[in-house]
Amino acid sequence: MSGFSPASSPGNRTYLICGCGSVGYLILEELKKEGGRLLCMDSNPERVQELREQKIEAFLRDLTDPDMLSGIDHFDIAFVVSDNHEANIAGLKTVRKFNPRVHIVARAQDPINEKLLIKEGADLVLYPQQVVARAAIEHLHRLEKHHISRDLYTLLSSWSGTFGIVTHTNPDPDAIASAMALLTIAKKANPDLDARIFYDGIIGHQENRTLVNLLDIRMEKIRPESISSCNHIALVDSKGPGANNGLIHTLPVDIIIDHHPEETGNYEKAIFVDIRQNTGACATILTEYLKELDIEPDEKVATALLYGIRADTKQFRRNVTSNDFEYAAYLLRYSDGDLLEKIMSPQYAHETIDIIGAAIQNRKTRNGYLFSNVGYVRNRDALPQAADLLINLEGISTALVYGITDEAIIMSGRNRDLRLNLGNVMNESFSDLGDAGGHATMAAASIPLYVFTHVREKEELLQLVIEPILQKFFRLVGLLEDEDGEV
Numbered sequence: 288m289s290g291f292s293p294a295s296s297p298g299n300r301t302y303l304i305c306g307c308g309s310v311g312y313l314i315l316e317e318l319k320k321e322g323g324r325l326l327c328m329d330s331n332p333e334r335v336q337e338l339r340e341q342k343i344e345a346f347l348r349d350l351t352d353p354d355m356l357s358g359i360d361h362f363d364i365a366f367v368v369s370d371n372h373e374a375n376i377a378g379l380k381t382v383r384k385f386n387p388r389v390h391i392v393a394r395a396q397d398p399i400n401e402k403l404l405i406k407e408g409a410d411l412v413l414y415p416q417q418v419v420a421r422a423a424i425e426h427l428h429r430l431e432k433h434h435i436s437r438d439l440y441t442l443l444s445s446w447s448g449t450f451g452i453v454t455h456t457n458p459d460p461d462a463i464a465s466a467m468a469l470l471t472i473a474k475k476a477n478p479d480l481d482a483r484i485f486y487d488g489i490i491g492h493q494e495n496r497t498l499v500n501l502l503d504i505r506m507e508k509i510r511p512e513s514i515s516s517c518n519h520i521a522l523v524d525s526k527g528p529g530a531n532n533g534l535i536h537t538l539p540v541d542i543i544i545d546h547h548p549e550e551t552g553n554y555e556k557a558i559f560v561d562i563r564q565n566t567g568a569c570a571t572i573l574t575e576y577l578k579e580l581d582i583e584p585d586e587k588v589a590t591a592l593l594y595g596i597r598a599d600t601k602q603f604r605r606n607v608t609s610n611d612f613e614y615a616a617y618l619l620r621y622s623d624g625d626l627l628e629k630i631m632s633p634q635y636a637h638e639t640i641d642i643i644g645a646a647i648q649n650r651k652t653r654n655g656y657l658f659s660n661v662g663y664v665r666n667r668d669a670l671p672q673a674a675d676l677l678i679n680l681e682g683i684s685t686a687l688v689y690g691i692t693d694e695a696i697i698m699s700g701r702n703r704d705l706r707l708n709l710g711n712v713m714n715e716s717f718s719d720l721g722d723a724g725g726h727a728t729m730a731a732a733s734i735p736l737y738v739f740t741h742v743r744e745k746e747e748l749l750q751l752v753i754e755p756i757l758q759k760f761f762r763l764v765g766l767l768e769d770e771d772g773e774v
Contacts, residue, residue, distance in 0.1 A: 299323060303362040305350055305378045306369025307334055310394055310415060314366050315343070326362060328355065329369075350378030356385050368394035368413070375400075376407060383408040435561060436579035439542070442559055443476040448518030450482040453509065453540075455525040455532050456733075457488035457667060460498055461568045462524035464595030465544065467504060467588050468573035469523055475582050483517075485509045487533025492668035493639060498594065498630050502587045509533040524569040526562065531722045531733065544572055547724070567611040570595030574614040589621035594630055606726055639669040646673035646688050653766055655684040655704070660753065662746055664690040670699040671731070678703060685709065685764070691736075691749045695721065696756070698732040707764065716760040 301324040304311045311327070318325055327338050328348040338345035348355040350367070351374055367378045372395075379393055393409035395401040401412045443450070452469050454462035466484045473482040487509045490496055499506065507513060514520070514534065521542035522532060529536030542559045546566040563572060570592045577584055584592065596615045600607040603615075642661050650659040657677055661670065670688050677686040678701035685707065689698040698717070702709035710725035713732050717723035723732035734756065736748075761767045 300363040301326065301361060303359070303365045303382075304328070305348075305355075305365060305367045305382070306371075306374065306394075307338060307345070308368075308370050310370070310413075311366065311368045314368065326359060330374075350374040350381075353381060355381055362386075362389065364390045364392070366392045366394075367409070368392070370394075370396075372396045372400050376403065379404060379407050379409055432575060433579050436576045439559055439561075439576060440472065440476045440580055442542075443473045443480065446477060446480055446519050448481065449516055450480050451514060451517035451520045452482065452484045453514075453520060453522050453525070453532055453534060454484070454486045454506075455530075456486070457491060458486045458495070458506075458524075459492070459595075459598065460495060460591070461570050461595040461599040462486075463495065463498060463504060463506070464588075464591035465523040465569040465573045466506075467502075467591050468570070468577060468584065469521060469542075469544070471584060471588050472573075472576060472580065472582060475580070483507060483513075485513065485533075489667070491666040492672070493635055494598070494630060495668065498591065501626060501629060502591055504587075504591070514538070523573070545569060546572065547726075565608060567605075567607045568596040568599035570599070571608075571611050571614050574618060575610070578614070578617055584618070584621050586621060586623050586626075589618045590623050590626050590630075593618040593622045594627055605728055636666065638664075638666050639672065642666065642669035642690070643673045643676060646670075646677060650677060652683065655682060656764065656766060657683045657686040658757070659686075659688045660749065661688060661690040662749065664692055664697075667692055667697050670697060671701075671729075674699045674701040674729075677701070687760075689749075689753065691746070693736075695736055696734040696749060696752070698723075700725070700730045700732075702728050702730075712760065712763050716763060717756070720756070 302318050303326045304315055305328050307315060307327045307329040315325060315327065326344050326346070328346040329335050330347070330349045332347055335345045335347045346358070350369055355378065365382045367375050367382060369375055369378070375393055379391060382389065382391055390410050391408065392411045392413060393404040395404055395412050395414045398414065401414055404412045450473055452466045454466050470482050470484060473480055484504070484506045485508070486506050490499055498504070520538070520540045521544070522528065522540050523544050524546070525532040526545050526547050527543060528534040528538045528540050534540070539556050541557060543557045543562065545562045546564060546569045561572060566572060574592050593615055596611055597603065600611055603612065642664055645661040646659040649661065650657055657680065659673070659677065661673065664670065667690070670690060674686050674688045677683065677688065684704040685700065685702045687698060687700045689696065691697070698713070700709050700713060708727040710727060710730040713730040714724040717732040717734060721732065721734035723730070725731055758767070
């Protein structure tokens with residue numbers, strides 16, 4: 288006798304419910320919506336009669352009776368869900384003997400029963416109390432998501448004037464896409480609000496420039512006069528004013544949405560704060576808002592958000608969560624695949640190739656750590672690309688690439704050592720000199736040059752100060768104990 292075919296539709300299946308008490312009857316009501324043939328059996332004559340009056344094929348049977356399936360020749364899925372454990376065990380054995388391939392869902396009275404039912408051949412065991420508890424928690428999470436999204440929408444709808452959305456310095460796809468999504472929500476909540484996107488630094492990475500150009504994203508450089516004209520300010524993908532975003536530390540902001548660790552963030556005075564350090568991308572959070580608010584993203588916004596999630600999770604291989612997968616799948620229906628492919632396959636600038644070449648040429652290693660000085664750079668986005676490449680060298684567990692711009696000494700690190708949280712080490716090593724931090728596997732630091740105002744030549748400055756700057760990093764990762772080799 289054949290078992291359940293995965294290819295068969297619910298409307299063509301036959302379901303057998305063994306034990307039609309409170310749980311069994313709820314299953315029956317749900318299966319009515321699926322269609323198909325329904326067979327029920329129970330040891331209570333009154334219940335069987337009630338089912339027959341509802342035009343359900345019902346049988347008066349005892350689940351402990353080896354002949355309980357007499358007269359029943361076929362069913363695809365069986366639910367053994369009476370409120371008696373011994374009856375469920377007996378019924379399960381009978382059903383399994385009747386058809387070794389049939390799919391069986393059984394009910395347990397406690398966790399110990401659950402293990403026994405699985406041992407006897409149940410494909411799925413339901414423990415009603417646990418199911419209710421999980422459903423309650425899941426419902427609570429959905430409710431929280433909805434309330435957070437509605438709170439943001441209500442706040443935006445109450446404002447007037449100019450709303451500035453600020454990304455972190457040298458914005459990446461995650462920050463750019465998040466700003467676009469927040470702009471979309473603001474326009475939907477309040478069409479009269481003058482919403483604008485601001486950024487500090489440069490858009491240097493070739494994929495970032497391609498993203499902005501192809502999607503025709505309007506972004507303005509931060510200037511004191513433009514920020515002072517804003518009645519309200521939001522930060523996306525950044526943990527607080529003055530933290531790698533071009534705003535002064537004391538400037539009050541109204542909204543902070545981020546996914547980085549919040550310990551050092553300046554967010555106490557913000558009206559709306561949503562920081563989820565266990566989420567892979569800020570774009571995931573913004574996508575959740577759109578979905579909860581029933582705002583369908585247009586093609587450009589959806590494509591940007593999807594790319595932002597993919598880029599910040601390194602194509603779903605780094606710091607990725609189930610939410611990142613869920614909302615990336617949601618965005619697929621709205622995004623443009625051809626446009627996404629163009630963004631992900633840009634041409635490389637000559638300077639980017641030169642910096643990557645310098646990083647390869649100048650690399651020095653010590654006990655699995657790689658350090659490379661690329662000298663003066665105009666395009667700082669080339670440093671993380673060089674670090675991404677060098678971390679894949681054989682024998683390298685941590686790579687740190689550093690250089691100097693007109694404004695700062697910059698560093699980009701990558702890590703594969705599970706014992707090391709690179710973000711924490713970078714923060715402890717360099718935060719007293721500038722901005723530093725990140726995740727366990729990727730981190731960055733920026734040390735402003737005003738710390739070294741007495742030196743004019745940037746290349747000489749980097750050579751002069753990098754060794755003492757790195758000493759704390761060496762100590763934290765244990766490299767000072769080994770004097771062999773030179774960085």
